[in-house]
Amino acid sequence: MVHFAVSRVLWLLPTLLAMALVTFVVMHATPGSPLDPVAEGANPLSPEAQQNLARHYGLDRPLHEQFAIFVGNALQGDFGNSFVYRTRTVREILAETFPVSLLLGSMALAVAVAGGLALGILAAVYQNRAWDYVSVTLATAGVAVPNFVLGVFFIILFSFVIPLFPTGGWDSPRNWVLPTLTLALAPMGIIARFTRASMLEVIRADYTRTARAKGLAEGPVIFRHALKNALIPVVTLLGPMFAAIGTGSFFVESIFRVPGMGRFFVLSMTGRDYPMIMAVVLTYGAFLAIMNLVVDLAYGALDPRIRL
């Protein structure tokens, strides 16, 4: 167990390094440079100015040297200055916006887990009855409908038709409701589907029949005997799911004007903000890897049959 955890943590570093390298290569392999004017049709900078800027930002060095410098600085937590927001460091921007995205993502995941488990259990217990159809329909819709489409529907329904919630912003918890719901529906659907399938399997297992045979009421049978075992495969979903919520939040953040990290996704990429791109990709990559690790460890703790 300890050995497994340590080796997984050690693997994190080469994985992130490989990700940084791939991103770096993609960034530099394509035409265009951060020194091109941002506005379309603007006059290019004079060659002297370009050279000065390139020297200032270290862009005139050979690529392998640039990469080495980046890695060295990044290891010390320094991602440099943003090319687009020149007065701020990448670290400041991320420190300000990442917590917002994290809060949104965590709330969405909490809603998704609670709702998904409830729907999945109801569907399995009342298989092929009304609850099952409601749950399966919701689950399919949640999986199939993109969240920016959902966001539009929610705004029209809950801001215009029934003015319950504001259309955007992030000042009060009332603003949090719609973006959280929008972001939660897809993972909720996935969790509901998995819980249903896994519960159906467990409900038919011998030990569930034994629990019923010894005279337990339906409640304890479902929650104490069946659910515990049914949860195990569902847990594996959560790691990649959290990461998906993280990246998917870009659309939700832009629709609901949430001041999170997602906004910098596209801005940094179209603006060729090299330091920002690297930081954003690595933050999400590290997050995904850590979540996967946590889930794997939790998996081993939940199911004694699995030896890590």
Add this chain to the structure above:
Amino acid sequence: MVLSTRESAFELGGGLRPPSDASPEEGLRGQSPRSDEDASLGRPSSLWRDAWRRLLRNKLAVAGGVVVILLVMLAVFADVLAPASYTKTNFGRLNEGPTRDYPLGTDQLGRDMLSRMIYGARVSMLVGLGAQVLVVLIGVPIGALAGWAGGRVDTLLTRLIDVMYAFPRLLFVILVMSMLGAGLMNIFIAIGLTGWVGIARQTRAQVLALKHKEFVEGARALGARSGRLLTHHVLPNALSPIVVAITFGIPEAIFTEAALSFIGVGINPPTPSWGQMVGEGQQYLRSSWHLCVVPSIAIAITMLSFTFLGDGVRDALDPKLK
């Protein structure tokens, strides 16, 4: 899992008749899914024909399939079906709701929404179906090579697959798109570059599971060379999970295009794409919500249809998974 060993048995000896009635997979399934119609024709039921019949029995999947066929027709015959050009503007009638002249209203430049929706279907279908070709062309060979070759080649390719898997997918697509620039061709490339990973994993797992089966050993014993073993014996039997992966890849590609166009790095205007229409209509949500809602509904229906169809195909090809 070996779903059908018949083709391989047939390959083996020429003279070896496939044991059509007592073939092991029939026995394993425990039931004889053969219908009267088939018996009267005297043809043995194959994996694919069984699956087809199971698929037709699934109402949701059939409904999804019908919608998909309609969408494809819409895309193919867009030039004939669209009442107007998707670029023709009418500045006297901006952001109008549905009228007799414009059944779905006009957009922010006074263009006919109906025509733009019809041409938008073309983009969605092209991306959904076209990108899968690229995904398969990259993913299947890499997965098959990794599984078949084993050893160092496998380790190397698996590492590559793992790193690609660790990438937040959408982030990488956006990165590639913003570097390559918007455009249909670049969307194919971006989806192909990121989408092959799942199929490669599937293929590798299948090849690993099949490569030591008896029918492969048998073919090897009869002198089939390695390449032929892989392409004629192993891959045909690994096909059904790959087909399932492809069916689910289609809505994913459609989603990716819509998402990219929504944020403005997908399809170049004035070519209409549903995602782009949602993105552009968003600013007019309060005053003319039809700009957003019409393409949103189209995306939702398309995604749902492909998902139903995909679920149906998976259940039909592998009834045990249901």
